[in-house]
Amino acid sequence: MFGKKAAYFLIVLSGLMLIGCGGGSSSDSPSSLPDDNTTFPDVVLHNDSFTTTHFSGSQNCAQCHNGITDANGTDVSIVKAWQGTMMANAATDPLWKAKVATEVKEHPEYKEIIEGKCSRCHTPMANVEATYNSDTVSLLGDGFLNHDNEYYDAAMQGVSCTLCHQIENTPELGTTEGFTGGFVIDTNNTGTDRKIYGPFMNPRTGPMQNSVQFTPEYSPHMNESKLCASCHSLETPVIATDGTITDETFPEQAAYTEWEYSDFNGTQSCQDCHMPKAEGSVVISTRGNNLEQRAPFFQHKFLGANTYMLEILKKNRVKLGVLADEARFNESITDTREFLKAAADVNITQWNFENGLLNFDVQITNHSGHKFPTGFPSRRAWLHVTVKNSADQIVFESGAINSEGQITGVVYDTATNTYEPHYDKITDPSQVQIYETILEDTDDNMTYILLHALHYFKDNRILPRGLDKNDVNLPETINPHGNAETDNNFIGGSDTVEYEIALPADNYTITAKLHYQTLSYGFAQDLYKNTQLPEVALMKALDARTTNRYETISTDTVSIVP
Incomplete structure (x- = not known):
């Protein structure tokens, strides 16, 4: 820190985004930006009913997992709650896209490394599927974020249902080897051989096999913090200022490791805080007869701190190609704001x-x-x-x-x-x-x-x-x-x-x-x-x-x- 007092009244830097204190219009009209469809064309809305060899869009899950309520009669629909979160909008987030573009501009010779790292956690289904097919993993230009790219629908779903629920409970999960997008999806299986993991024992397999060709299976890791570790302890490669790539890595974020060394390890998981429990027991599907009530049921709200970007997404839904409606974002923003205060x-x-x-x-x-x-x-x-x-x-x-x-x-x-x-x-x-x-x-x-x-x-x-x-x-x-x-x-x-x-x-x-x-x-x-x-x-x-x-x-x- 040099010259602090002398610099006291200088205005040298500037301000940005990603958190909010409320206010502003909630309009999603294309006229909200100048020269709207020339300078900033609207993002093409992706198809949330897509299917690929290993994944399925969220709307395919919604047919059974929306319209569910808890013991108080509160709507705890899974896909509806998820749709207004930063997880759902991981690839829609305009700040993320802007930062990726600047990092690539700084070192275009490492475009493949940069976009490979960023796509692993922000467009994970596209990353996994393209890697499986030996296709190019990229984001900008003709990459995943281009609506003509064959992986566009999978990419724009962000962190979606069939990604998280297919993560394998490997020995590396929750370790340094599993950090930085080191999750594993079993790409050897297709059709109903694909396992979809859940937190409840003895799941009814027939309805899901018939509807979406996945076989549900119980695994305790779905309620454990290590599931979140893959993308929330992240180390990035270090490029020297002369452009030389080094053998070093930098801890860009380490939320899981911070939790691991805290008093919360063993008492409260990531899910306990970021996925608030519903009241009582919940019948988690609207299809099937005599379905068992399940508890505890973790709501898919994925609460964090990013009210600012949620507001931007809400106000510019057409411009950014967002699926969630205004009411869903309003609820997500309110919940996030209260979560932050705690x-x-x-x-x-x-x-x-x-x-x-x-x-x-x-x-x-x-x-x-x-x-x-x-x-x-x-x-x-x-x-x-x-x-x-x-x-x-x-x-x-x-x-x-x-x-x-x-x-x-x-x-x-x-x-x-x-x-x-x-x-x-x-x-x-x-x-x-x-x-x-x-x-x-x-x-x-x-x-x-x-x-x-x-x-x-x-x-x-x-x-x-x-x-x-x-x-x-x-x-x-x-x-x-x-x-x-x-x-x-x-x-x-x-x-x-x-x-x-x-x-x-x-x-x-x-x-x-x-x-x-x-x-x-x-x-x-x-x-x-x-x-x-x-x-x-x-x-x-x-x-x-x-x-x-x-x-x-x-x-x-x-x-x-x-």
């Missing part, structure tokens, strides 16, 4: 005013089973702290955000390796506690190019409860980096930041808010340097028309009378 909380503690100094601590507690925030490196959370005097005037403010998604006073500059450090103590409004990752390339410079990332300059995302940063056996992939490594208040499950502010004697009201943003301002601006790419130009246009910049996770307020 992820962490903020509390003001140990306040006092003596000798012209206002002192107080702000503690952030992580309630999730992995780091907060976790996942893709564009995400960040931060503290917005204000102090008001008895006249209700703001006399101190750290962490304010503007309408563009930029945090006041925070500058990220790859040319000078300037970024906000982790703080144990804050004494000036130019200092902001931001929980995030900052990528370091092979020349020890700050970067936003994923394939240039070798290490983290900074990783102070709040650890899950039970994760001990001093554990000598802790994998390097989930270690904190930067000042958080030596901060004694930065521990498994929480972080405490001390504030010390010089003020005259008065009555004061302190408010602390914990905010979250899926795509940070700096990450967005670096992406938007490449608007000559149609994928990036579209993402920038979509972003410019949204008001959803961040979520407020938690708020606490105290009043102090000296």
